[in-house]
Amino acid sequence: MVEISIEGDKAVFEVQGWDQLWSLRSRLEIPLAHINGAHIDPEPAMGWFQGLKLSGTDLPNLFRAGTYYQDGGLVFWDVRHPENTIVVDLNHERFKKLIIEVEDPNAAVRLINKKALSKG
Numbered sequence: 001m002v003e004i005s006i007e008g009d010k011a012v013f014e015v016q017g018w019d020q021l022w023s024l025r026s027r028l029e030i031p032l033a034h035i036n037g038a039h040i041d042p043e044p045a046m047g048w049f050q051g052l053k054l055s056g057t058d059l060p061n062l063f064r065a066g067t068y069y070q071d072g073g074l075v076f077w078d079v080r081h082p083e084n085t086i087v088v089d090l091n092h093e094r095f096k097k098l099i100i101e102v103e104d105p106n107a108a109v110r111l112i113n114k115k116a117l118s119k120g
Contacts, residue, residue, distance in 0.1 A: 001016045001017070001019060002015055002100040009033070010029045011029070011032055011115065011116065013088075019078050023078050025076070030098075034090055035089070035090060037113055038087065038108070040085070041086065042082055042084075044099050046064050048060045048061075052068060063079070065077055065078045073095070079101045080101055082101075
């Protein structure tokens, strides 16, 4: 699971617990200006042939954490409970998007979209 906070002009994504080990990351800081928006996706593509794992852990259709090459770019994953998944679309970043599990998808999407889409 990932906790999200806003620190100044950045969104901070803190990977929680054992997921830090599985994803090989503990924290991502993304400038709000590089976030195109977020949406809920309770059925993320976590199957056998949906992305190439570059680093991290993957149990197809059960758990995915780490860096994957997918849809023409790098994607950061941390999902164990798909029903709590959000997708954060990025530009000018190493990752094309973040696909992450959060405690409250509605609140997380509202926070990100409110802060990121009002940046300009």
